[in-house]
Amino acid sequence: MNMNEDINSSSANTAKLDNVIDAIGEIILGKNTAIKLSLACLIARGHLLIEDTPGVGKTTLAHTLAKVLGLNYQRIQFTSDLLPADILGVSVYNRDNSKFDFHPGPVFSNVLLADEINRATPRTQSALLEAMAEYQVTVDNETRALPDPFFVIATQNPQNQVGTYPLPESQLDRFLMRIELGYPDNAAERELLNGKDRKELLENIQPVFFGDELIQIQKQLENVHAADAILDYLQDLLEFSRSSGNYLHGLSPRAGIAILSAAKAWALIHDSMDAGGRATHGVKADEQLHVLPEDIQAILPSVIGHRLQFVHDVSDKQALQAAEHLIQNVPIP
């Protein structure tokens, strides 16, 4: 009974997810899937990595997300001379009370926009590590909690570009999703060229969520039901990644958890949409939300794309993305 009331009170918030997607879609044109994926990532309390060539709208997407979700955000442009203190903050001696005062860095915000994260040195990059994993930072032997919610939305240029330091695997693993934007299609590009300046639009954009509405939605994730059949499927996927011999390393248990929560978030987003193809699967208002195999398949490339690699000698499969390969080789039980 309690659960039903919960669902009813928060279904209004779920409905607002539509507005979020619409609002972002007005600025980032023709990238509906990427928008939904990034939204799912944040609902699943995951950090997001947007990777693409410069100029396709990575930073704009990150900004728009933060603004529309009503979160306060800080932006750091990563450069090769960026130091950890620039992110975490510093203690400065205060003469008035003869103490060190802590000046919090940009990490003390709801959203940290880490632009071109792979341009910073590994030392600086790893400063983010603790923050991302533990939701706290330790400066001068003092541990300080980060606000809730806390996300890192990082953008990065493809690895082969000049002046980049590839993120270490451990750090890549901290990101729930890695998405790519890609070039806009013809129509979207024309609209982009015809329309107003994106920066101006971004400044005028109104938040859709206020206060703890996002946290409410995140809590709803617990109510999304993953049936045994879904867990079977997920385990089959993990098992195949580990035992097939096609991949360098199998997926970790953390990857498994990441897949499940991302799939739940995806199911939640999709449930709020009428025209999303999923519409109403005999799901009545009083029924719990549930994860479908399609939900897992939808988020899988983004969730495991940066975690799963082919072993080198399967060159004929190189063309195929590892995630796609995984999906096609594991039957749905």
Added chain:
Amino acid sequence: MNQRALTINEVLWLAIGVALASFPHWQRLPIWIPILHVGLLVARIYIPLRLSLFWEKKKNTINIVRLVIMLGGVFSIYSNYGTLAGRDVGVALLVMLAALKVFESKSKRDYYICSYLGYFLIITNFFYSQTIPTAAYMMVVIIIMTAGLINFNDTEEQLTLLQRFKLSSSLLIQSIPILLVLFILFPRINGPLWGLPKDAHTGTTGIDDQMSPGSISKLVQSRDVAFRVTFEEKIPEQFSLYWRGPVLWQTDGRKWITGKSVSGRDPAPIELTGEPLSYDVTIEPTNKRWLFALEMVSAPPENTYLTHDYQLKTRKLLQARKAFTLTSHSSYTLGTKSDTDLERALRLPELSHPKTRELASKLRDEFKEPGLILDAALEWLKQESFVYTLQPPLMVEDMVDEFLFDKQQGFCEHYASAFTILMRAAGIPARVVTGYQGGEINPVGNYLIVRQYDAHAWTEVWLENKGWIRIDPTSAVSPTRINEGIENVLPEAIISIPLGLENNETAIRLWQRLRNTVDMINYQWAQWVLGYGPERQKLFMKKFGFNSIDWKQLTLTLFIFLGTIIAAIAAYVFNKTPKSTEPAKMYYDIFCKKLAKTGMPRKSHEGPVDFAERVSISRQDLKSEIKKITDLYISIRYYSNNKNLLQFKAAIKSFTPKKIATS
């Protein structure tokens, strides 16, 4: 799990099944057994409801009560029947103890034992009756019992009541191939495995070994079937159908009996000429030993023998419907074994029938030759105004004289009796033969039904150079009786038409056709199901090239067939049933298989929504149906909503996509 208590619902199923299985026995048992039976069943249903605590606390008391009921019941049955062995006692014990077992049943194991008791009770009904209605009733009880077992195992109530009965019925239907193999191939032995008591077959009507006025005309009131005959070729003409039964030698002037022959048991010499005629006779139980064959049968079939005067008799009493294959010759010369026999055929009661003797001596003086005397006597019968009737007037004093010269009204027995006596008085050896004459052709099955009202009596006379020849005095008086059957002579006495339809000819015809059809079904049942004994089995096996097959080979064949059938069924089932433990997935796989047949296979990694969308694009006609099924599947499989399983299953079953030509 093993120890879980039975629910009231389950006990109810069990009680109903056992009660229905024993129901046909009730009328045959002492009244207290059915009462105790029902009482125990009802008690098992109601007592735990009301007094479950009491039930648990007074375990020992209840045990003693049960013991007392058991011992008391067994003792009562013993004192009722005077024995504890035999069919009736066995059934009585079974009916009582089955109810007692239900009464004490508590666990899963008890439930199964009671079920098997119920199945066994069902079989015992065939001790008493092997008719189609009995078999049909037993089938129904089997379905109910099996549905009860299904109910017992369907703890999650996944099936509706109707579906349980459907499943139970289909289980029964699936057993038919094995039933057929067992029926056809199981080695048959002669006679029943155990003897049934002699009193099991009283009250059957039929021709007796004695004849007195009124005995046959009484039989004629009965529409009961005496026997049915299938001819290998054409059914012979009505007038030649003389079914020979008991031959009567001895008379006191009123009553005829077989009497004792002194010339041994071997049949008299016979010379058979003409074409042999083959036919199958299926005789109803008579509790006697006569078998009725067309005159004159050439050789006795297995388990029968011919008496000296050519009565065909079985070695055992005919207590069940039996079929025999016979061959007869319509032309024959029947000899005699000795002069003693001829002398017996001349004996008359002393000082009786003066008028008849007078007529006889007059004929003998006038014609001298036995052949001529015979002709003259028949001619005399025709000339006098004899009447053929079922209601002859009362003849008290000298029956034959009164009949021949005074009343002149009678039935075949009067004619045969009087004519034989007349012949004997004239010095011609003569005897009375009883049996049946004619029969009714059933056009539906093209066979002959001989009923009790076809009973007849005629005379055989001995002529020196011709042997025993058949003379039917009735035919001299009423040729129609012989040529067209008794229905045409005495219709009002024979054909029963339902009230109110007497004047509607179409209704009468329909009624007759219905009767014929029912009789044909009964006949086939008797011939092929009940009559499937060792002989028929041999015949049947011959058709398949097994010319001489003994029981060992039969058993081997039986096992080979059974093995093959079970293997085939197993292969089919394993192939058809997808290997999934989850019912929803299983049915969804059937759904996918159906679509795959139309050229739209699901890829193994394709989710249900994706698949539905992909198929719907090319198959707009199936869109709504596919969407419904997919929605149900998702709600069951991914939302764990098992309530929809039935609906889902039904939707899959009724989903029959047609293949469309792809361009």
